[in-house]
Amino acid sequence: MEEWKATxxxxxxxxxxxxxxxxxxxQRFCSxxxxxxxxxxSESIKPYxxxxxxxxxxxxxxxxxxCMNQWNRCRSQYRLFASQATIIQRRPDFSTISSEDLSYxxxxxxxxxxxxxxxxxxxxxxxxxxxxxxxxxxxxxxxxVEEVSQILKYCNSRCLAVVPxxxxxxxVGGSVPxxxxxxxxxxxxxxxxxxxxxxxxxxxxAGCILENLIAFLDNEGFVMPLDLGAKGSCQIGGNxxxxxxxxxxxxxGSLHGSVLGLEVVLANGTVLDMLGTLRKDNTGYDxxxxxxxxxxxLGIVTKVSILTPPKLSSVNVCFLACKDYAxxxxxxxxxxxxxxxxxxxxxxxxxxxxxxxxxxxxGVRNPFPFSMHNFYVLIETTGSSESYDREKLDAxxxxxxxxxxxxxxxxxxxxxxxxxxxxxxxxxxxALMKAGGVYKYDLSIPVEKMxxxxxxxRVRLDASAKVVAYGHLGDGNLHLNISTPQYDDNILSQIEPxxxxxxxxxxxxxSAEHGLGLMKANKIHYTKSPETVQLMASIKKLxxxxxxxxxxxxxxxxxxxxx
Amino acid sequence: xxxxxxxxxxxxxxxxxxVKPDKSGVETKNVxxxxxxxxxxxxxxxxxxxxxxxxxEVVAVSVGPTQFLETLRTGLAMGADRAIHVEAPxxxxxxxxxxxxxxxxxxxxxxxxxxxxxxxxNDQNQTGQMVAGLLKWPQGTFASKVVLDKEKQVATIDRExxxxxxxxxxxxxxxxxxxxxxxxxxxxxxxxxxxAKSKPIKKFTLQDLNVEIKSxxxxxxxxxxxxxxxxVILSSVDELIDKLKNEARVI
Ligand SMILES: Cc1cc2nc3c(=O)[nH]c(=O)nc-3n(C[C@H](O)[C@H](O)[C@H](O)COP(=O)(O)OP(=O)(O)OC[C@H]3O[C@@H](n4cnc5c(N)ncnc54)[C@H](O)[C@@H]3O)c2cc1C
Ligand SMILES: Cc1cc2nc3c(=O)[nH]c(=O)nc-3n(C[C@H](O)[C@H](O)[C@H](O)COP(=O)(O)OP(=O)(O)OC[C@H]3O[C@@H](n4cnc5c(N)ncnc54)[C@H](O)[C@@H]3O)c2cc1C
Numbered sequence: 001m002e003e004w005k006a007t008x009x010x011x012x013x014x015x016x017x018x019x020x021x022x023x024x025x026x027q028r029f030c031s032x033x034x035x036x037x038x039x040x041x042s043e044s045i046k047p048y049x050x051x052x053x054x055x056x057x058x059x060x061x062x063x064x065x066x067c068m069n070q071w072n073r074c075r076s077q078y079r080l081f082a083s084q085a086t087i088i089q090r091r092p093d094f095s096t097i098s099s100e101d102l103s104y105x106x107x108x109x110x111x112x113x114x115x116x117x118x119x120x121x122x123x124x125x126x127x128x129x130x131x132x133x134x135x136x137x138x139x140x141x142x143x144x145v146e147e148v149s150q151i152l153k154y155c156n157s158r159c160l161a162v163v164p165x166x167x168x169x170x171x172v173g174g175s176v177p178x179x180x181x182x183x184x185x186x187x188x189x190x191x192x193x194x195x196x197x198x199x200x201x202x203x204x205x206a207g208c209i210l211e212n213l214i215a216f217l218d219n220e221g222f223v224m225p226l227d228l229g230a231k232g233s234c235q236i237g238g239n240x241x242x243x244x245x246x247x248x249x250x251x252x253g254s255l256h257g258s259v260l261g262l263e264v265v266l267a268n269g270t271v272l273d274m275l276g277t278l279r280k281d282n283t284g285y286d287x288x289x290x291x292x293x294x295x296x297x298l299g300i301v302t303k304v305s306i307l308t309p310p311k312l313s314s315v316n317v318c319f320l321a322c323k324d325y326a327x328x329x330x331x332x333x334x335x336x337x338x339x340x341x342x343x344x345x346x347x348x349x350x351x352x353x354x355x356x357x358x359x360x361x362x363g364v365r366n367p368f369p370f371s372m373h374n375f376y377v378l379i380e381t382t383g384s385s386e387s388y389d390r391e392k393l394d395a396x397x398x399x400x401x402x403x404x405x406x407x408x409x410x411x412x413x414x415x416x417x418x419x420x421x422x423x424x425x426x427x428x429x430x431a432l433m434k435a436g437g438v439y440k441y442d443l444s445i446p447v448e449k450m451x452x453x454x455x456x457x458r459v460r461l462d463a464s465a466k467v468v469a470y471g472h473l474g475d476g477n478l479h480l481n482i483s484t485p486q487y488d489d490n491i492l493s494q495i496e497p498x499x500x501x502x503x504x505x506x507x508x509x510x511s512a513e514h515g516l517g518l519m520k521a522n523k524i525h526y527t528k529s530p531e532t533v534q535l536m537a538s539i540k541k542l543x544x545x546x547x548x549x550x551x552x553x554x555x556x557x558x559x560x561x562x563x
Numbered sequence: 564x565x566x567x568x569x570x571x572x573x574x575x576x577x578x579x580x581x582v583k584p585d586k587s588g589v590e591t592k593n594v595x596x597x598x599x600x601x602x603x604x605x606x607x608x609x610x611x612x613x614x615x616x617x618x619x620e621v622v623a624v625s626v627g628p629t630q631f632l633e634t635l636r637t638g639l640a641m642g643a644d645r646a647i648h649v650e651a652p653x654x655x656x657x658x659x660x661x662x663x664x665x666x667x668x669x670x671x672x673x674x675x676x677x678x679x680x681x682x683x684x685n686d687q688n689q690t691g692q693m694v695a696g697l698l699k700w701p702q703g704t705f706a707s708k709v710v711l712d713k714e715k716q717v718a719t720i721d722r723e724x725x726x727x728x729x730x731x732x733x734x735x736x737x738x739x740x741x742x743x744x745x746x747x748x749x750x751x752x753x754x755x756x757x758x759a760k761s762k763p764i765k766k767f768t769l770q771d772l773n774v775e776i777k778s779x780x781x782x783x784x785x786x787x788x789x790x791x792x793x794x795v796i797l798s799s800v801d802e803l804i805d806k807l808k809n810e811a812r813v814i
Contacts, residue, residue, distance in 0.1 A: 313593040320753075367750050397753055410750035413637045414597035415577035417750060 088518075088552055090179040091561075094161045097138055097182070101158065105140055108150050113188075115139040124183050127176045128169045128230075129433065129440070132518060134177025136163070141188045145263060145271055145302045151184060152300065152548075153269025161548050164296035166238025167209065169230035171429075171440060172517025174295045175238070178552045186237050189302060192216060200308045201260060201277045206237025206301045222308045225252035229426040237301040243293030245513035247426075250474035251344040251382065252309060255292050262288045263303035267544035277305050290539065295515045296550040298543045314386040315344075316393050317418035320400075320409035321373035325451040328375050331405045332447070332473055335379055338396040342389050345380035346474030347425050350454070353470040356483065357424050360431040365420045367410040377473070378425050428470050428479075435466075437487040441480040441499050445508035450478050453502055457482070460498065465491050477512040500526040515554070522556045533559075564674035564713070564735075565620045566609040568643070569664055570602040572627060572634040573684040586784045588654075589684070598634050600748075601679025603641075605741040607748040608709055609677050610642045617711045620644045622671060626651050626663050632764065639759035640751035646764040647671075649772065656778045661693035666772035668698060673736065675718065680705050680740040691740035701733040705742040711735075 105114045115121065116138060125134040142148045155162050161181040168175045177183060189207040196202075200222050204213065210231040214224050226239060228246035238244075240262065243255050252258060261276035274288045291299055322328045328348055335343055349357075351374050357364055383389040393411070400406045412418035432438045445453065454469040461467060461482065471479040480499065484491055500510050504526040511520055511527070524533055537559040540547070547560050574580060574589065575597040581590040598606075609621045623638035625631045626649040635646040649663055668676060676698075681688035695702035703709075707728070708721035716735045721728050723742060733739075751759075769776065797803050807814045 313595065315595075318753075365747075394756070398757060401753060401757070406753065409753035411640075411753065411756055413640070413751050414600075415575045415595060416600075419577065 088178060088557060091161070091547070091551060091557075093159060094181075094548075094551070095159050096180060097160065101154075101160065102138070104154060105138075105151070108147055109140060109142060113141045113143070113147070115141060115185075121183075124165060124168065124185065125176055127171075127173055129171060129438070132173035132176050132178075134163070135180050136177040136183050137180060139165075139183040139185055141185050143188045145189075145265060148184070148189075148265045148300055148302055149269040149271050152265055152267055155182060155548055156268050156546055159546055159548065161551050163550055164237075164241070164300045166207065166235035166241070167230065167233040169234040170238065170242060170295075170517060171442070171514045172511070172519040174242070174515055174517030174519075174550065174553050178518055181551065184300065186235060186300070186302070189237075190235075193303065195220060195222075196277070197221075199277075199279075200310060201305060202308050203261075203275065203277060203303065203305045204236060205303055206235060206240070208236050210234050210236060210239060217308055218311065221311050223311045224308055225258040225306070226255065229429060236304050236306070240292055240301050240304055241294065241296050242515045243513070245472065245475060245477065247345050247347065247472070249472065249513075250346055255306075256289055258307045259288065259292055259304060260307055261305035262291055262301055264288075264291050264299040264301050266299045267546065267549050271302075272299070275303050275305050279307065290543075293515065295517060295554050297540060297554045298549065300549075312382050312384045314381075314383045314389045315418065316381045316389060317412040317421050318379050318393070318397065318409055319367045319412075319421040319424070320377045320379065320397075320406045321368060321371075322375040322377060322405065323407050324374060327405045328377055328473060329447060330403075331377060331400055334396065334400055334403075334405065338399065339379070339381055339392060342381040342383035342392060343379070343474075344382035345378065347378040347471070348473040349376050349378075349425060349428065349470035350374065350451075350468070352466055352468045353428050353481075354424070356435055356466070356468055357427050357431045360434040361423075361427045364424055364427060367421065367424075368408055371408070373407060376424075378421055425470070428468070428481075432468065432481050432483055435483045436485040437483070439482040439484075439492065439495055440514075441478075441495075441510075442512050442514040443478045443480060443499075443503050443508055443510060444476055444512035445478055445503060445506055447473065447476045449506050450476065453478070453499070453506075454480060456502070457495070457499070460494050461491065464488075464494075472513075475512075503527075518553050521553055522558075524555060564618045565622060565671060566612060566618045566675045566677060567622045567624055567664075567668065567671055567673035568602070568606045568609045568638070569624050569626075569660075569676070569678045569690070570606060570634060570638050571599040571625065571679070571682045571684075572596050572631050573599045573682055576600055576683055582785055582787050586786060588782065588785050596630070596634075598637055599679050599682045599684075601681060601683070601741055601743070603679075603748040604743065604745050605677040605679050605739075606638055606641055606643060607746045608706075608739075608741055609675075610749070611746065612675075612709070612711060613642075617713050618675070622647060622673065624649070624664065624667055626655065626660055628653055635764055636759055637751060639762045639764075640756040641749060642755060643762075645762055647767060648764055649767045649769070651769055651776070655776060656780050657687050657689035658693055659774065659776055659778065660690050661697055662774045663769070663772055664690070664694045665697040666774055667767070668694075670772075675711075675736060676700070676738045678738070678740045680742055691738055695738035698736075698738065700736055700738050702738040702740075703731050703733050704740045706739050707742050707744045709739060709741075709745065 102114065121136060121139060124139050125136055140151055142151060163177045163181045163183050165175050165183050165185045186207040189205040191205045192208065193203040197220060210224065213236060214231065217223055225248065226244060226246045227248050228244055240255055240259055245254065260278065261274050263275045264272045266272060291301060322331060332346055335346055351372060354376055358366055381389055381393055412421055454467055458467045466483040468481040468483055469478060471477045482495055500523055503510050509527045510523055516524060537555055540555060574591060575595040578595050583590050606623060612618045613621050621643045623635055623643040623646045625635050632648055635648055639646055647667060678691040691704055692702060703720040703722065705722045706720040707723050710719045718733045718735060718737055718739065720731050720739060722731065
């Protein structure tokens, strides 16, 4: 066994050398060569300029120089990569870091908890997609809830803006500063506090990396109720704060169901202990739900209590090909009926997504080397009896083949084959990153209509960009990605606001699971009514009157400008 | 020509192995079992030889309890034409397996017997060599390339040895055991999985083959390898020198 493993490792080693980004952890070492800092403006405004992409220089120069003048006056920021070139202003009432602030923080956290070295700051200022970049000069790394409380209390009194940061894998620019906000990293709060083997309730600190929790639970015979491609870097606190959905939502439901309790620190330093470990607790308002999915705008999550299901031993994975989208939908319905309680994932990707993965991702194996298909579906079953599950799956597959819903398919015969099927689906975000620029939209749309948007988008963009569609079909969640060799505002203007208007018209959501962050803070009205947004703003003002927590994100900044 | 391939069912290579509390062996209850990866490679090679027109039939053989039928089904789903299941207890040592395989060769008369170079559960790496000895057939072990010449009735194989590649020519019939780099086994496709359901699996008992289970080996105890201590990060060169001097005592 050892030899087999060692040889396999050896064989894949060379791949990994070129495959750094297979784990998002790696991103820090792979900053691409395609961007450079903009060095024309005066030193004083340099920090506010963010990123500039070489390829864009020619066409965007007039715009940039226009903004340059503004920068001098109002320190605004121009983001070439952001969802439509948005200009947001740094709130003038926020303070900037002084040397007294630094010594205060060093006093509470010690030297090691106060990070100022440029290289580290560069990494934590930049988001996973390398699309958003802040200019923070300070990252704090608390180790206890008391330290988080002291930090926030102080920042609140000094009106210093703060960005809570977990694994920094968020896809909407929410986890990095927009300007010079202080980064409060939760990474060092990574202890598992308790695990109850009977009820399956896990209590841990917010900075635990998802994959570590998965590994811990695996040893105990349990699984996390969520799993996603970024598991090697993302943290449970970040998952809770974005209400991450992921690959198993179909089976285990959303975090609003499985999170039983939270410990949260409010902007003024108050520690809210809502760390219940009870499945049922109807005493008053269930406030933890406010923090699930609030993207660090209402408080910093420091501990999480979560209900975990037992690990079942029989897992099957099949990778199927369908001739058209209608077949995928029929297959979904059939899978729900025939696989019923053992169905644990139903993911889809289209021809263009497959093509992209095969082209750009090292080590991917095409299950159908001899033919390309229009659509692919990955189905996973999880149950407790191998022979029973297999029988069910075979009957379902046979039936679907006879009814012409599937044109081809493979069933993984071992865990390695199952992992390579998952690798295709989970590797799409990474392949997109390697292919060049990407405009990402994470949409909930009634499933029957879902693919119409993709087709309309292809017609709109014609040959100028590649439209790639994949997602959690079982949850009605489409990941629409427009891949271009480089970022191009002409293409962007073809996409937005069309994609939001289309989604709104079909009663969809413009953010199914990634959140709004900086990218879509101004787009919330496409999905939520004015009254709802107003109430959200009132809640934000109630919990964070000075607005220091993750400013400019989630809700339109205009709601908070003092008049 | 007929090719016979021996396949074994083992704990899936991606599963973390746990030793049973009584140290009698490794835990296989509630553990994912799969085809031994080297056997999968052997079967893949047999299928490729058949597909290139150099063989007429691929027969998969497995020796073990009823659950081994599942592994044979996988073999049939990959493309084997038929299968033979020899009903036997799970723990059998290489010499007995080699005797069983010899008995089956006498019945089936294949022109080539393919095996994985070893099974990843016990890593014994003996069965192929032993059966070649019993059959008095030439053997090519750890093959990383196999070329058949039908006319001359020879198989040319490459084997990875220290410092290079050794090329052997074997007169057929012969025994070949397969190494990791020989090929990448195919997926079982849906149509083939369905077809496999109606492919025949012939059953033999040990009595049918006139083989007795007796072993000269006895497993005394199975234990986990000692845990590797995790490393520590030191803060200074001085500390390192101190540790090397006083803890490791190497300088
Ligand atoms: C025989 C029996 C068995 C029960 N078993 C269970 C059980 O197994 N589990 C369990 O959880 N509960 C149980 N209950 C209690 C349970 O809370 C109620 O049965 C049910 O959920 C309340 O529904 P209702 O329409 O009768 O609401 P009501 O009794 O009319 O009202 C309950 C509360 O909700 C408010 N309310 C009602 N409708 C609205 C509305 N449309 N908008 C805003 N507020 C509203 C009311 O002001 C009140 O505060 C049981 C009750 C009985 C009599
Ligand atoms: C390859 C890849 C695949 C992905 N797949 C999925 C998927 O399938 N489903 C899905 O839903 N998402 C997916 N995502 C995005 C997903 O939202 C993040 O991966 C994850 O949930 C964020 O966790 P994080 O620890 O990285 O948080 P970060 O990126 O650090 O932060 C995300 C947001 O949460 C806030 N935040 C972080 N930690 C805390 C805390 N402790 N307290 C308060 N606020 C906090 C931040 O301020 C920010 O607004 C994927 C991302 C990548 C890169």
